[in-house]
Amino acid sequence: MDTITVLLVASNPTMCDHLTSILQTNDKLRLETCTSAQKALKLLKSQRIQIVYSDLQNDEMSGVALVQKAKQIMPDGYCMVGSTTGTAQDVILAMQAGADEFIIDPYDRELIENTFEKAILDVTKQQPSIVNQQFLPKKIITQEKALTSMLDIAKKVAPSTASILITGESGTGKELLASFIHQNSNRSNEPYVALNCAALPEQLAESELFGHEKGAFTGAISRKIGKFESAGKGTVVLDEITEMAMPLQAKLLRALQEREIVRLGSNRSVSIDARVVAISNRSIKKAVQDGIFREDLFYRLNVIPLTIPPLRERKNDIPLLADYFLQRFSAQNGKSMSSISDETMDFLVKHSWPGNVRELENVIQRGVLIGSGDVLLKEHLIMEEPVRAAIETPQFSVGMTVREMEKTLIFNTLESVNDNRTHAAKMLGISIRTLRNKLNEYREEMGISAE
Structure with a gap:
């Protein structure tokens, strides 16, 4: 080949x-x-x-x-x-x-x-x-009854056409579960197409989902096939679904109900047959209550709800995962490290893992790269400080308005994470879109062009 x-x-x-x-x-x-x-x-x-x-x-x-x-x-x-x-x-x-x-x-x-x-x-x-x-999908490794039961359900519903909603904290493996569902469905030989709803500006999201015709807007130099069409009879994964703008939510709802889409710049409907898996690390019910997510779309997506528990509730999985990552990264980097000391494993099991499986994976990878010998020791581990600990106490004073305090908190948080908006939004408990809108408001107040 x-x-x-x-x-x-x-x-x-x-x-x-x-x-x-x-x-x-x-x-x-x-x-x-x-x-x-x-x-x-x-x-x-x-x-x-x-x-x-x-x-x-x-x-x-x-x-x-x-x-x-x-x-x-x-x-x-x-x-x-x-x-x-x-x-x-x-x-x-x-x-x-x-x-x-x-x-x-x-x-x-x-x-x-x-x-x-x-x-x-x-x-x-x-x-x-x-x-x-x-580049093949990574394994789901578990011996916890709650997760194995959930995987059994996922395997049973995988052959169906029902929409699936996967929720869970960041780093728990939601995309891994979406891939697992695709691989266990009768669509496994069809395309698997994923889109992060928070990664694209609102102006481009519709084109990415539904495509556009040549000349549909300035810069549209050729026809573009959207995710739904390119997926064919496969699977479309919509990650961070709560970050999707309300107008696009309405169009997504119609596409799911009618099983057809219309490209930007066209008046012709195109039938779609892809299965939809939506992913969120936020409570969609709360997003509905807050008025930022359509209730009818929530019920359309929530046919099969699946929730992945955080790693702190899966203590029995930590030794399995740690050993798996150790073997994987040792092989990748030509290291001879093949086991984890009892002291190190005890430390790993007792840690709270706010970053879940992704954090554990990063810690083991660093340990393999930094360490030497056949055994991973505690001194080989470099643990990240809790993200919130990096924020200094905001300088508030009597007489400040709520808006001034909000602005101070946002800019202090951004500074603490070197302007990484994804991390800042997570720390502040708001969506990336909300953070972006706030920053644009502040820039307009200061006479700076908004993004």
Whole structure:
């Protein structure tokens, strides 16, 4: 089977090295790297390249301009743009130019693996056999009765056409469960298409879901097939569903009821047959009560509700998971570490794990990389401080308005997490969309153009 050629374009060689270190273990991929956009265009014209990654800011040509030219050379190829400082407007411009994905820092291994997995499946027309084991769905590992019972239910309902709503705290493995449902359904050989509802600006979300016709809006240089159409008879996963704007919720509801969609710029209905799995780390019932989520859409999605318990309620799973991660990361990094000391395991079991399975995975990975010898010891672990501990006490004073206090708290929180809006929104207990709207209000008050 032919290998897939990936072109990595970044003016900073360190970025190319970072992506290469993650992707080079897949023997089905052939990697090309360059620090010049002009050289990238020459490579695109001289050889068959299926996937292109470009930094948003290159020395002589922006990633957006490069994508636009790349799409003309390889219309069926998969293009992605990445940035550590990308704004909503950058995302919009990139998507309008033809980018299939926009990656925002941090570029951790899991993010890169998942993003390139989607790209690989796209360019190979959903032929999973071409994907290296590294990119296959990870295992759900458990011996807890509550979770095994829930998995039994998921397996029973997987062959049905019913919509499924998966809830649980961040890091519990909700996307893993969605993949498990797809693999155990009669749609397992069909596409698995995921969309993070919080990652796209409201202006682009409808186009991503339902597609658009050429000329539907400024920058729509060609027809785009949306997630529902591209999924065919497969599965559409809508992550962070509560972040979807209300107008789009109404259109999603209609699509689910009528089993048809209308592309932007078209008046013709297109039938859809994909199964929908919605995911949320927030209480959708509370979102309904707060007036930010449609009640009728909630009931349409909540046919089969599944909730993954947090890791602190699955203490028996911690040794299993820790050992699994140890073996995996030892093999990946050529280490001989094969066991965990009793003291270390006792410490791991007693920890509260606010970041759930994802936090445990990160801790074990760091321990394997930092440690030496055959045994993982407690001193090899670098534990993260609780996120909330990083916030300094806001400087409030008598006479401040509630709005001034709110503004102070938001800016202090953003500063404490180096302007990472996802982390800040989580700490503040609000949605990313709400945080973005608040910041735009403050910028308008200060005479700064809103994003």
